[in-house]
Amino acid sequence: MIDLLGYGAFFLSTALIFGIITLGLNLQWGLTGLFNVGIAGFVAIGAYTSALLTTPEATDRVGGFGWPIAMGWLAAMAVTGLAAAFTGFATLRLKSDYLAITTFGVAVVVQLVALNAQGLTGGPFGVAFIPRPFAALQGDPLAFNLVNLGVIAAVTLAVYLALERLAHSPWGRALMALREDEKAAVSLGKSARSYRIQAFAVGGAVMGLAGAVQAHFIGFIAPDNYLPTLTFQIWAMLMVGGSGSNRGALLGALVVWVLWIGAGSLSSAIVPSDWQARAASLQIVVIGVTLCVILLLRPQGFFGPRHRGSME
Amino acid sequence: MSLQFLLDGAISGSMIGLGAIGITLTYSILRFSNFAHGDLMAWGAYAALVAVGAIGGLLGGIAPIGPLSFGLPLILATLVAMAIASAIALALDWMLFARLRAKGQAIIVVMASFGASMALRNLLEFFFTSSPVYYSNALQIAKPLGFGIRITPDQIALLAMTFALVTVMHLYLTRSQRGREMRAYAQDPALARVVGIDVRAVIRATWLVGAALAAAAGVMVGVLVQVRPLMGLDLLLPMFAAAILGGIGSVPGAVLAGLVIGLSEAAAVQFIGAEWRAGVSFVILMAVLLIRPTGLFGVTER
Numbered sequence: 001m002i003d004l005l006g007y008g009a010f011f012l013s014t015a016l017i018f019g020i021i022t023l024g025l026n027l028q029w030g031l032t033g034l035f036n037v038g039i040a041g042f043v044a045i046g047a048y049t050s051a052l053l054t055t056p057e058a059t060d061r062v063g064g065f066g067w068p069i070a071m072g073w074l075a076a077m078a079v080t081g082l083a084a085a086f087t088g089f090a091t092l093r094l095k096s097d098y099l100a101i102t103t104f105g106v107a108v109v110v111q112l113v114a115l116n117a118q119g120l121t122g123g124p125f126g127v128a129f130i131p132r133p134f135a136a137l138q139g140d141p142l143a144f145n146l147v148n149l150g151v152i153a154a155v156t157l158a159v160y161l162a163l164e165r166l167a168h169s170p171w172g173r174a175l176m177a178l179r180e181d182e183k184a185a186v187s188l189g190k191s192a193r194s195y196r197i198q199a200f201a202v203g204g205a206v207m208g209l210a211g212a213v214q215a216h217f218i219g220f221i222a223p224d225n226y227l228p229t230l231t232f233q234i235w236a237m238l239m240v241g242g243s244g245s246n247r248g249a250l251l252g253a254l255v256v257w258v259l260w261i262g263a264g265s266l267s268s269a270i271v272p273s274d275w276q277a278r279a280a281s282l283q284i285v286v287i288g289v290t291l292c293v294i295l296l297l298r299p300q301g302f303f304g305p306r307h308r309g310s311m312e
Numbered sequence: 313m314s315l316q317f318l319l320d321g322a323i324s325g326s327m328i329g330l331g332a333i334g335i336t337l338t339y340s341i342l343r344f345s346n347f348a349h350g351d352l353m354a355w356g357a358y359a360a361l362v363a364v365g366a367i368g369g370l371l372g373g374i375a376p377i378g379p380l381s382f383g384l385p386l387i388l389a390t391l392v393a394m395a396i397a398s399a400i401a402l403a404l405d406w407m408l409f410a411r412l413r414a415k416g417q418a419i420i421v422v423m424a425s426f427g428a429s430m431a432l433r434n435l436l437e438f439f440f441t442s443s444p445v446y447y448s449n450a451l452q453i454a455k456p457l458g459f460g461i462r463i464t465p466d467q468i469a470l471l472a473m474t475f476a477l478v479t480v481m482h483l484y485l486t487r488s489q490r491g492r493e494m495r496a497y498a499q500d501p502a503l504a505r506v507v508g509i510d511v512r513a514v515i516r517a518t519w520l521v522g523a524a525l526a527a528a529a530g531v532m533v534g535v536l537v538q539v540r541p542l543m544g545l546d547l548l549l550p551m552f553a554a555a556i557l558g559g560i561g562s563v564p565g566a567v568l569a570g571l572v573i574g575l576s577e578a579a580a581v582q583f584i585g586a587e588w589r590a591g592v593s594f595v596i597l598m599a600v601l602l603i604r605p606t607g608l609f610g611v612t613e614r
Contacts, residue, residue, distance in 0.1 A: 105598075115587070281435070288427045292408055
C-alpha cells in the first residue's frame with residue numbers, strides 16, 4: 001500500500017512535468033499558432049543549464065557551481081527563453097514552415113552538443129549528482145516522493161495561473177487576434193513578429209523550466225532523455241487535450257501519460273522478451289496514427305475550446 | 313593533406329541533393345514542408361532490400377556487374393522501391409494530407425507529416441529492428457584517381473546515376489507538358505486553375521517524382537553506407553537546408569545546394585571532427601535564413 005502510494009506520487013510528478021512542457025507548447029501553438037518541432041531540444045537546454053549551475057564542482061567538465069536549486073531554475077528559464085527568442089527572431093519574419101524546420105534543427109544541434117561537448121555536458125554519460133529538493137528526506141522514500149510531488153504540483157500551479165493570466169491579459173488577447181485574423185490585428189497596430197517572438201520565448205522558458213524541474217526530480221540527465229520521441233509525446237498530449245486550453249493541456253498530459261505507461265506495461269507483460277523493442281516501436285506507431293486521426297477528425301482535441309470547432 | 317574529403321562530400325552531397333528535390337517540389341507545389349520525406353527514403357531503401365531478396369530467390373544467384381558490388385537484381389529492386397515509395401506517398405496524400413489541405417491550414421499539414429514520419433519510421437523498426445543491414449557483403453577496392461583521391465566502382469556508378477536522374481528530372485520539368493504545369497502551379501495556383509491545369513494530376517505527379525527520387529537516394533545510401541530505419545531522419549535536416557539554400561522550388565538549386573552541404577559536411581569531418589558533422593546543415597540553414605532567405609535561386613514568395 002505504501003509502495004503504491006509512493007509509486008502514485010512518482011507517476012503523478014512525471015505526468016505533471018509533462019504537463020508543464022505541454023503548457024509551454026500551448027502558449028506557442030495553441031494561442032499563437034507557432035509550430036515547434038524541437039521541444040526536446042528546449043527542454044534539454046533548461047535541464048542542462050540548471051544541472052551545470054547547481055551541481056557540486058566537477059573535475060571532468062565545466063562548472064558544477066553549487067548554486068541553489070531555485071536559482072538554477074530561474075537561469076534555466078532565462079537561457080531557454082533566450083534560445084527560443086533567437087530562434088523566433090531568425091525565422092518569424094518568414095513563412096511559418098521555416099520556424100518548424102529551424103526548431104527541428106535546434107533539437108538536432110542540442111542533441112549533438114549534449115553528446116559531444118564532453119567538457120560542458122558530460123557527453124553520453126550525462127550529468128549526475130544533480131541536487132534534489134529536500135534531499136534530507138531521501139531516507140524515507142514515501143515522504144520524499146510526496147514532498148517532491150508537492151514541489152512539482154506547486155510549480156505546475158504557478159505556471160498554470162501565470163499562463164491563464166497572460167492569456168486573458170491584453171497581451172494574450174493580441175496573440176489570439178493575430179492567430180485568428182492577422183491582417184485585422186496588424187491594421188490595429190500590433191506588430192505580428194514581435195508578439196510572436198515574445199510568445200515563443202515565454203513558451204520556451206516554460207519548457208526550459210520543466211526540463212530543469214525534471215532534472216532535479218530524477219537527479220541525473222543524459223542525452224537519451226531528449227530524443228524526438230519526447231517532442232512527439234508532448235504534441236500528442238496537447239492535441240488530445242485540445243490546443244488553446246491550458247486545462248486541456250494538463251488533462252491531455254495526464255491522459256496520454258496514463259495510456260503510454262499502460263500500453264508499455266501491458267506489452268511488457270504479454271509480449272515475449274525478444275519482441276520488447278519491436279513492441280515499443282509499435283507503441284510509437286499507434287501514437288503517430290492517433291495524432292493524425294485527431295488532426296483529421298477532432299482538431300480541437302477532447303477538452304479544447306468549443307468555438308474553435310471548425311478550423312476554417 | 314588528403315583531398316579524399318572532396319570526393320566523399322560530393323557523394324553524400326548527391327544523396328542529399330536527390331532527396332532535396334522532393335522536399336523543394338512538395339514545398340513549392342503543395343506548400344508544406346514534408347517531415348515524412350526522409351522516411352519515404354528509408355522505406356525505399358528497405359523496399360529495395362526485400363525486393364533484392366525476392367528477385368534473388370526467383371532467379372537464383374546473379375553475378376554482380378563487372379567490378380560493382382551489385383547486379384541486375386538491385387537495379388530492378390530500385391525500380392520496385394521507387395514504385396513502392398510513390399505508392400506510399402500517394403496513399404498518405406489520399407488518407408491524410410489532401411483532407412487536411414482541404415481544411416486550409418497549411419501548418420496542420422506539416423504537423424500531420426510529423427506524425428506520419430514518426431509512424432512510418434517506427435513501423436520500419438517494428439518490421440526490421442533498428443540494426444543496420446547491407447545489400448551486399450562484398451568488399452570494394454578503391455582505385456586511385458590522383459591527388460590522393462580514391463574512388464570505388466560503386467561510387468562511380470552511383471554518381472553517374474545521380475547525374476542521369478537529375479538531368480531527366482530537369483528535362484521533365486522544363487520540357488514536358490506536365491512539368492510546365494507543375495511549375496505554373498507552383499508560381500500561381502489560382503491562375504493555374506483558371507487556365508484549366510488539372511490540379512490533381514499536378515499533385516499526383518509531384519508525389520510520384522518526389523517519392524521516387526527519395527527511394528533512389530535511399531538505395532544509394534544503402535549501397536554506399538548502410539540501411540537502417542533512422543537513415544531518413546538523419547538526412548532530413550541536410551535535405552531541408554539544401555532545399556532552402558537552393559531556393560524553394562528550384563531543382564537545380566536543390567541539387568547544387570545538396571553538393572554544397574555535402575562538401576561542407578565533409579570539410580567539417582576533415583578539419584573539425586566527425587562528431588560535429590550533423591551540425592553543419594544547421595549552421596548553413598541559419599546563415600541562409602538570416603542573410604538570404606530566398607536562397608541561391610529562389611524567388612520571393614507570393
